[in-house]
Amino acid sequence: MSMLFSPIKLGPLELANRIAIAPMCQYSAEEGMPTDWHMIHLGHLALSGAGLLIIEATAVTAEGRISPDDLGLWSDEHAAELEPIVNAMRKHSPIKIAIQLGHAGRKASSEVPWQGGANIPPDHQRGWQTVAPSAVPHAEGETVPLALDAAGLQRVKEGFAAAARRADALGLDAIEIHGAHGYLLHQFLSPLSNRRTDEYGGSLENRMRFPLEVFDAIRAAVSPEMVVGMRVSATDWVEGGWDLEQSLVLTGELERRGCQFIHVSSGGLSPLQKIPVGPGYQIEFAARIKQQTSMPVIGVGLITEAKQAETIVQTGQADMVALARAMLYDPRWPWHAAAILGASVSAPPQYWRSQPHEYKNLFGDTRLGQR
Numbered sequence: 001m002s003m004l005f006s007p008i009k010l011g012p013l014e015l016a017n018r019i020a021i022a023p024m025c026q027y028s029a030e031e032g033m034p035t036d037w038h039m040i041h042l043g044h045l046a047l048s049g050a051g052l053l054i055i056e057a058t059a060v061t062a063e064g065r066i067s068p069d070d071l072g073l074w075s076d077e078h079a080a081e082l083e084p085i086v087n088a089m090r091k092h093s094p095i096k097i098a099i100q101l102g103h104a105g106r107k108a109s110s111e112v113p114w115q116g117g118a119n120i121p122p123d124h125q126r127g128w129q130t131v132a133p134s135a136v137p138h139a140e141g142e143t144v145p146l147a148l149d150a151a152g153l154q155r156v157k158e159g160f161a162a163a164a165r166r167a168d169a170l171g172l173d174a175i176e177i178h179g180a181h182g183y184l185l186h187q188f189l190s191p192l193s194n195r196r197t198d199e200y201g202g203s204l205e206n207r208m209r210f211p212l213e214v215f216d217a218i219r220a221a222v223s224p225e226m227v228v229g230m231r232v233s234a235t236d237w238v239e240g241g242w243d244l245e246q247s248l249v250l251t252g253e254l255e256r257r258g259c260q261f262i263h264v265s266s267g268g269l270s271p272l273q274k275i276p277v278g279p280g281y282q283i284e285f286a287a288r289i290k291q292q293t294s295m296p297v298i299g300v301g302l303i304t305e306a307k308q309a310e311t312i313v314q315t316g317q318a319d320m321v322a323l324a325r326a327m328l329y330d331p332r333w334p335w336h337a338a339a340i341l342g343a344s345v346s347a348p349p350q351y352w353r354s355q356p357h358e359y360k361n362l363f364g365d366t367r368l369g370q371r
């Protein structure tokens with residue numbers, strides 16, 4: 001029996017297997033609205049056979065977009081445009097659907113990756129003034145963000161809660177709060193970006209305060225059936241920054257508040273980071289966090305091979321694995337992994353004829369007839 005293809009529960013949500021499609025920005029929205037690209041992109045990923053699909057980082061306020069072309073959920077109109085895409089996935093796939101809600105903070109107002117990804121100054125046509133915990137730019141020479149005051153903090157928190165309510169009303173299965181990769185909530189956590197002297201800065205307890213307030217606001221805004229978890233960067237990979245020991249404290253606080261999963265990544269806060277990239281390079285962080293929490297832990301980071309993923313869950317390093325680039329490269333990765341591991345995976349009946357002759361039960365109990 002493959003453990004990778006065994007079911008798992010995130011709170012009340014049962015997943016068919018332990019493969020998640022990690023959120024991947026597409027930079028293809030218009031004023032935050034999804035486009036035909038999202039229908040095509042999410043639609044074909046929904047047919048992948050993975051247990052969970054997490055929709056890309058979705059901004060909770062307009063200034064919270066990473067780029068001008070990011071997806072948003074800061075109005076009812078955005079939800080209405082996303083609804084037919086969700087409905088199409090629901091109609092044709094049993095996959096469970098989550099959405100990652102985020103705010104880019106000082107890393108907002110950026111060009112799309114294929115245009116270089118650079119900071120767009122606020123006086124340029126596609127740029128805007130960014131906000132952050134402190135008036136500290138992401139890199140030297142970039143836009144200096146405005147430090148959020150009390151009213152700004154409340155506005156952002158209300159933006160997260162309102163977007164969560166819209167996600168709930170859309171019938172999505174889970175919300176992943178984006179607390180990683182150098183975006184706003186991570187900026188509050190790290191002493192490298194948080195230089196505040198009020199109750200939101202200084203000590204670890206203070207630096208965790210706003211991200212935890214956002215979690216509480218989202219949890220209170222949605223129905224009990226909605227699963228809420230968080231993605232974190234376990235370390236900044238910079239001396240004196242956010243690190244694993246602080247992540248363990250944050251994990252404990254999240255668990256006490258009813259968090260239902262934690263998705264463990266790393267980095268993204270500082271251009272000074274030094275990351276020893278290699279296969280599964282972040283899994284050790286997931287494994288360490290898993291030792292100290294009863295929450296399901298999702299591991300991610302250069303997981304590309306079926307046996308590699310199986311080993312991660314078999315040895316208890318993580319409860320699930322998430323794939324991003326590997327899934328873009330091979331949108332049927334779960335099918336191919338199931339074939340290698342001798343497991344079965346869900347596939348739409350329109351594709352049953354594609355089952356290779358040597359894998360009799362790859363798609364489960366299928367019956368085909370034709371004349």
